[in-house]
Amino acid sequence: MSAGGSMHRWTICGLLLIAACDDNIFGEPPFVPLTTEGWDGVQEVFDDYCLDCHGATAAFGQLDLETDPYGALVSVQSSNGAMNLVEPGDPDNSLLYLKLIDMQPPGNGSKMPPASVLANEATEIVKNWIADGATQE
Ligand code: HEC
Numbered sequence: 001m002s003a004g005g006s007m008h009r010w011t012i013c014g015l016l017l018i019a020a021c022d023d024n025i026f027g028e029p030p031f032v033p034l035t036t037e038g039w040d041g042v043q044e045v046f047d048d049y050c051l052d053c054h055g056a057t058a059a060f061g062q063l064d065l066e067t068d069p070y071g072a073l074v075s076v077q078s079s080n081g082a083m084n085l086v087e088p089g090d091p092d093n094s095l096l097y098l099k100l101i102d103m104q105p106p107g108n109g110s111k112m113p114p115a116s117v118l119a120n121e122a123t124e125i126v127k128n129w130i131a132d133g134a135t136q137e
Pocket residue numbers: 045046049050051052053054060061063077078079080085095096099108109110111112113114115118
Protein backbone atom coordinates (compact mmCIF):
# COMPACT_ATOMS: atom_id res chain seq x y z
CA MET A 1 0.00 0.00 0.00
CA SER A 2 2.67 2.48 0.98
CA ALA A 3 4.84 1.48 -1.99
CA GLY A 4 1.93 2.21 -4.35
CA GLY A 5 1.37 5.57 -2.69
CA SER A 6 4.94 6.74 -3.24
CA MET A 7 4.91 5.55 -6.86
CA HIS A 8 1.88 7.73 -7.40
CA ARG A 9 3.64 10.72 -5.85
CA TRP A 10 6.64 10.26 -8.15
CA THR A 11 4.39 10.17 -11.19
CA ILE A 12 2.82 13.47 -10.19
CA CYS A 13 6.24 15.02 -9.55
CA GLY A 14 7.39 13.88 -12.99
CA LEU A 15 4.41 15.48 -14.67
CA LEU A 16 4.92 18.75 -12.83
CA LEU A 17 8.57 18.78 -13.86
CA ILE A 18 7.65 18.34 -17.52
CA ALA A 19 5.03 21.09 -17.27
CA ALA A 20 7.57 23.43 -15.64
CA CYS A 21 10.16 22.77 -18.34
CA ASP A 22 7.71 23.00 -21.22
CA ASP A 23 8.70 26.52 -22.28
CA ASN A 24 12.40 25.66 -22.41
CA ILE A 25 11.86 22.51 -24.47
CA PHE A 26 10.25 24.62 -27.18
CA GLY A 27 12.93 27.31 -27.14
CA GLU A 28 10.96 30.11 -25.50
CA PRO A 29 12.58 31.99 -22.63
CA PRO A 30 10.94 31.22 -19.29
CA PHE A 31 8.32 33.93 -19.14
CA VAL A 32 7.80 35.87 -15.95
CA PRO A 33 4.51 37.75 -16.23
CA LEU A 34 5.29 41.41 -16.69
CA THR A 35 2.67 43.72 -15.27
CA THR A 36 4.55 46.99 -14.98
CA GLU A 37 4.23 49.53 -17.79
CA GLY A 38 6.42 52.50 -18.67
CA TRP A 39 10.11 52.89 -17.92
CA ASP A 40 9.95 50.59 -14.87
CA GLY A 41 8.42 47.89 -17.04
CA VAL A 42 11.08 48.35 -19.70
CA GLN A 43 13.83 47.94 -17.11
CA GLU A 44 12.12 44.77 -15.89
CA VAL A 45 12.34 43.40 -19.45
CA PHE A 46 16.06 44.27 -19.54
CA ASP A 47 16.62 42.59 -16.16
CA ASP A 48 14.87 39.41 -17.27
CA TYR A 49 16.18 39.06 -20.83
CA CYS A 50 19.11 41.31 -21.66
CA LEU A 51 21.60 41.89 -18.85
CA ASP A 52 23.44 38.59 -19.36
CA CYS A 53 24.89 40.16 -22.51
CA HIS A 54 24.31 43.88 -21.94
CA GLY A 55 25.47 44.24 -18.33
CA ALA A 56 28.04 46.67 -17.00
CA THR A 57 30.91 44.18 -17.24
CA ALA A 58 30.04 42.46 -20.54
CA ALA A 59 28.34 44.97 -22.82
CA PHE A 60 27.96 43.20 -26.18
CA GLY A 61 27.41 45.54 -29.09
CA GLN A 62 28.88 48.27 -26.83
CA LEU A 63 25.45 48.52 -25.21
CA ASP A 64 25.38 48.63 -21.40
CA LEU A 65 21.77 48.39 -20.24
CA GLU A 66 22.71 48.24 -16.57
CA THR A 67 24.73 51.32 -15.59
CA ASP A 68 22.54 54.03 -17.17
CA PRO A 69 20.07 52.37 -19.54
CA TYR A 70 18.10 55.56 -20.15
CA GLY A 71 21.19 57.55 -21.06
CA ALA A 72 22.46 54.70 -23.24
CA LEU A 73 19.27 54.51 -25.32
CA VAL A 74 17.12 57.59 -25.61
CA SER A 75 18.03 59.76 -28.63
CA VAL A 76 21.36 57.90 -28.85
CA GLN A 77 22.60 56.74 -32.28
CA SER A 78 23.08 53.02 -32.83
CA SER A 79 26.65 51.71 -33.16
CA ASN A 80 26.61 52.05 -36.96
CA GLY A 81 24.92 55.46 -36.86
CA ALA A 82 22.00 54.29 -39.00
CA MET A 83 19.26 55.29 -36.57
CA ASN A 84 18.59 56.08 -32.95
CA LEU A 85 18.28 53.22 -30.50
CA VAL A 86 15.20 54.96 -29.10
CA GLU A 87 13.47 57.74 -31.01
CA PRO A 88 10.90 59.15 -28.57
CA GLY A 89 7.35 58.77 -29.93
CA ASP A 90 8.44 56.60 -32.88
CA PRO A 91 8.93 52.87 -32.17
CA ASP A 92 9.23 52.06 -35.89
CA ASN A 93 12.34 54.24 -36.10
CA SER A 94 13.86 52.89 -32.88
CA LEU A 95 16.44 50.14 -33.40
CA LEU A 96 15.82 48.84 -29.87
CA TYR A 97 12.22 47.99 -30.74
CA LEU A 98 12.92 46.84 -34.30
CA LYS A 99 15.46 44.30 -33.03
CA LEU A 100 12.97 42.94 -30.50
CA ILE A 101 10.50 42.14 -33.31
CA ASP A 102 13.23 41.06 -35.78
CA MET A 103 12.52 43.97 -38.15
CA GLN A 104 15.96 45.62 -37.99
CA PRO A 105 17.07 46.92 -41.40
CA PRO A 106 19.92 44.99 -43.10
CA GLY A 107 23.33 45.89 -41.67
CA ASN A 108 22.00 46.30 -38.12
CA GLY A 109 22.87 42.91 -36.69
CA SER A 110 20.41 40.29 -35.53
CA LYS A 111 17.20 40.25 -33.54
CA MET A 112 17.37 40.52 -29.76
CA PRO A 113 17.72 38.38 -27.79
CA PRO A 114 19.65 36.48 -30.49
CA ALA A 115 18.60 32.93 -29.61
CA SER A 116 15.04 33.33 -28.36
CA VAL A 117 11.83 35.23 -28.98
CA LEU A 118 10.36 37.64 -26.47
CA ALA A 119 6.75 37.25 -25.43
CA ASN A 120 4.36 39.79 -26.92
CA GLU A 121 3.79 41.27 -23.48
CA ALA A 122 7.44 42.26 -23.30
CA THR A 123 7.68 43.79 -26.78
CA GLU A 124 4.42 45.70 -26.18
CA ILE A 125 5.79 47.23 -22.99
CA VAL A 126 8.81 48.54 -24.92
CA LYS A 127 6.71 49.69 -27.88
CA ASN A 128 4.19 51.54 -25.70
CA TRP A 129 6.93 53.18 -23.67
CA ILE A 130 8.59 54.56 -26.83
CA ALA A 131 5.25 55.56 -28.39
CA ASP A 132 4.32 57.43 -25.19
CA GLY A 133 7.45 59.58 -25.50
CA ALA A 134 10.09 57.41 -23.79
CA THR A 135 10.08 59.35 -20.53
CA GLN A 136 11.52 58.11 -17.24
CA GLU A 137 8.03 57.53 -15.82
C1 HEC B 1 23.18 36.26 -25.90
C2 HEC B 1 23.62 37.62 -25.82
C3 HEC B 1 22.62 38.73 -26.01
C4 HEC B 1 21.40 38.89 -25.39
C5 HEC B 1 20.70 37.98 -24.38
C6 HEC B 1 20.89 40.17 -25.85
N1 HEC B 1 21.78 40.75 -26.72
FE1 HEC B 1 21.59 42.56 -27.66
N2 HEC B 1 23.36 42.29 -28.63
C7 HEC B 1 24.15 41.18 -28.53
C8 HEC B 1 25.25 41.29 -29.49
C9 HEC B 1 26.34 40.25 -29.69
C10 HEC B 1 25.05 42.50 -30.18
C11 HEC B 1 25.91 43.09 -31.34
C12 HEC B 1 25.50 42.46 -32.66
C13 HEC B 1 24.12 42.81 -33.14
O1 HEC B 1 23.73 44.00 -33.09
O2 HEC B 1 23.39 41.90 -33.55
C14 HEC B 1 23.86 43.12 -29.61
C15 HEC B 1 23.36 44.33 -30.01
C16 HEC B 1 22.21 44.93 -29.50
C17 HEC B 1 21.71 46.21 -29.93
C18 HEC B 1 22.33 47.14 -30.97
C19 HEC B 1 23.25 48.14 -30.33
C20 HEC B 1 23.84 49.07 -31.37
O3 HEC B 1 24.15 50.22 -31.01
O4 HEC B 1 24.02 48.67 -32.52
C21 HEC B 1 20.56 46.43 -29.22
C22 HEC B 1 19.63 47.64 -29.30
C23 HEC B 1 20.37 45.29 -28.35
N3 HEC B 1 21.38 44.39 -28.54
C24 HEC B 1 19.32 45.15 -27.47
C25 HEC B 1 19.09 44.00 -26.70
C26 HEC B 1 17.95 43.85 -25.82
C27 HEC B 1 16.91 44.92 -25.57
C28 HEC B 1 18.05 42.60 -25.28
C29 HEC B 1 17.08 41.94 -24.35
C30 HEC B 1 15.68 41.90 -24.76
C31 HEC B 1 19.24 41.98 -25.80
N4 HEC B 1 19.85 42.86 -26.66
C32 HEC B 1 19.69 40.71 -25.45
C33 HEC B 1 23.97 40.12 -27.65
C34 HEC B 1 22.84 39.90 -26.86
